Amino acid sequence: MIKPITLYTFGTPNGVKPSIFLELLGIAYKTVVVDISKNDQKSDWYVKLNPNGRIPAITDPNFEGGELTISQTGAILQYLADKYDTAHKFSYPAGTKEYYKTLEYLIFQVAENGPMQGQMGHFKFFAKEKIEYGINRYEAETKRIYGVYEDILSRNSANDSKYLVGDRYTIADIALLGWANALSRADIDIHQWPLLGKWYDALRKLPAVERGFEVAARN
Amino acid sequence: MIKPITLYTFGTPNGVKPSIFLELLGIAYKTVVVDISKNDQKSDWYVKLNPNGRIPAITDPNFEGGELTISQTGAILQYLADKYDTAHKFSYPAGTKEYYKTLEYLIFQVAENGPMQGQMGHFKFFAKEKIEYGINRYEAETKRIYGVYEDILSRNSANDSKYLVGDRYTIADIALLGWANALSRADIDIHQWPLLGKWYDALRKLPAVERGFEVAARN
Missing domain, CATH: 3.40.30.10 (Glutaredoxin)
Incomplete structure (x- = not known):
């Protein structure tokens, strides 16, 4: 048990x-x-x-x-x-191409999307000084990264660009979702990236x- | 072949x-x-x-x-x-405790050590404006993270604190080494953390x- x-x-x-x-x-x-x-x-x-x-x-x-x-x-x-x-x-079986692409995009989330969006949040909401340089730097980098994810979805047109890897949601999608959900707090609409917008809405419909x-x- | x-x-x-x-x-x-x-x-x-x-x-x-x-x-x-x-x-066989601890510390490197030390480098060397707030923020966070790695080494006293996980170097050590090597450029001496200093010197002796x-x- x-x-x-x-x-x-x-x-x-x-x-x-x-x-x-x-x-x-x-x-x-x-x-x-x-x-x-x-x-x-x-x-x-x-x-x-x-x-x-x-x-x-x-x-x-x-x-x-x-x-x-x-x-x-x-x-x-x-x-x-x-x-x-x-x-x-x-997930995909260990050792397959899809397994390693899932790992690549999972690590892209934890190594770039999370840290950069986190720094954007810091400079926008938590820093005691208003530092335009920091706000602009991390907002630009955050948007660049979502643009990369849009590109990743577009490369999966064989599966209607519904998933980051192959024909199912994986831990790469789940990791990104945690941070995609926080974008609106920074006044960034995920629907400016059309495929990501659909991807986000579909995931949010799952109980x-x-x-x-x-x-x-x-x- | x-x-x-x-x-x-x-x-x-x-x-x-x-x-x-x-x-x-x-x-x-x-x-x-x-x-x-x-x-x-x-x-x-x-x-x-x-x-x-x-x-x-x-x-x-x-x-x-x-x-x-x-x-x-x-x-x-x-x-x-x-x-x-x-x-x-x-490395350790898939599914073992050491395998997952290696993964945890590998991801700690790519998700925290690398991004934060990278931002320190940006504010210290590359930013066109001198922004003390950014320099201080990322230097403090970088030092905090090396302190955590020192703690991780100290918990492996069964192996003389020579490795992050168990009795051998793993990809967790190699990932950290890439960034530990860049510390001196930012005038940070890794030997201020005694176990990390020894760890670094030992790795640098390998051809x-x-x-x-x-x-x-x-x-």
């Missing part, structure tokens, strides 16, 4: 990625809200789990040879796909995705 | 990661220098290979079912480990690593 996974998270663009995927997979999990507004992610008990002191993390009691705790959304999503999507509803977005409200 | 891999790269902190690993693995490869000082990474022929228009990328003619082209250093390194390190000299760093000089 599968024991519930513990998800340590908060309702941020990174924090909703694992919950969206867990809901899509239909796996039992319990949520521990790590309140970053109170800096709980820097508390001793959490830093023991994740030396980086950032959410999210998961602990899986079903891991062979003892519990596994893992952080970094790219690693969490890949782990969940490997272990719990053996039917490949949201499992909506449940995943609500994770931070639960305890 | 193994045909040579083509590596498209330039001598940047990201650009040397695949060449270091290819040298450690002892795999035949040829290098195509993509001169980013001339913006060659945005040329049509390169963007066909990598829609993101950034170096590095590899093309592997040995891939089953036709050539594979892959970008993003996190994905390139993982691919090379999966396919060419079946003896696990620089394969030195050959990997020289990649951009070749053509």
Whole structure:
């Protein structure tokens, strides 16, 4: 029997990625809200789990040879796909071209889309000084990156440009969705990229995705 | 027979990661220098290979079912480990705890260390305006992240804190090395973190690593 996974998270663009995927997979999990507004992610008990002191993390009691705790959304999503999507509803078999393209676009999200959009948010909303240079730099880079994703979708016209890779949603789509959802807060409309706009609207119609977005409200 | 891999790269902190690993693995490869000082990474022929228009990328003619082209250093390194390190000299078997910890720290590098140190470099050296806020923000974040890696090494005292994961160098170490090497340009001495300082010095003594760093000089 599968024991519930513990998800340590908060309702941020990174924090909703694992919950969206867990809901899509239909796996039992319990949520521990790590309140970053109170800096709980820097508390001793959490830093023991994740030396980086950032959410999210998961602990899986079903891991062979003892519990596994893992952080970094790219690693969490890949782990969940490997272990719990053996039917490949949201992934491709290891070693295939689609498997590695999924990994490439997943890493593009965590290494470029997330960090640059995150810096845009910092300079637009959180910085104590108003620094036009920072706002402009990170807004331009964020838009460039969404333009690249639009190009990636356009190259998948064999599948009506509905998915980043092949004929199904993967962890590359889920990772991007977490941040695509936050674009409107920065007054950027994802529909200025026509394929991304359709991609976003289609994903938001899935009940499992909506449940995943609500994770931070639960305890 | 193994045909040579083509590596498209330039001598940047990201650009040397695949060449270091290819040298450690002892795999035949040829290098195509993509001169980013001339913006060659945005040329049509390169963007066909990598829609993101950034170096590095590899093309592997040995891939089953036709050539594979892959970008993003996190994905390139993982691919090379999966396919060419079946003896696990620089990796752990898929599905093990060490495999996922390697993935976690690899992604920590590409998602946090690289982007934040990259922004520090931008504000210190490339920005046309001198913006103290940006310099301070990214220098503090870069130092925080190296502090986390020091903590990660300290937790591996069972292996004399020589490796990020377990008893061998992995792609997590190689990814970090690319950026650790660039710290001195920003007047940051890695030896202020004692374990990282030893880790860095030990890696720099490996001839394969030195050959990997020289990649951009070749053509």
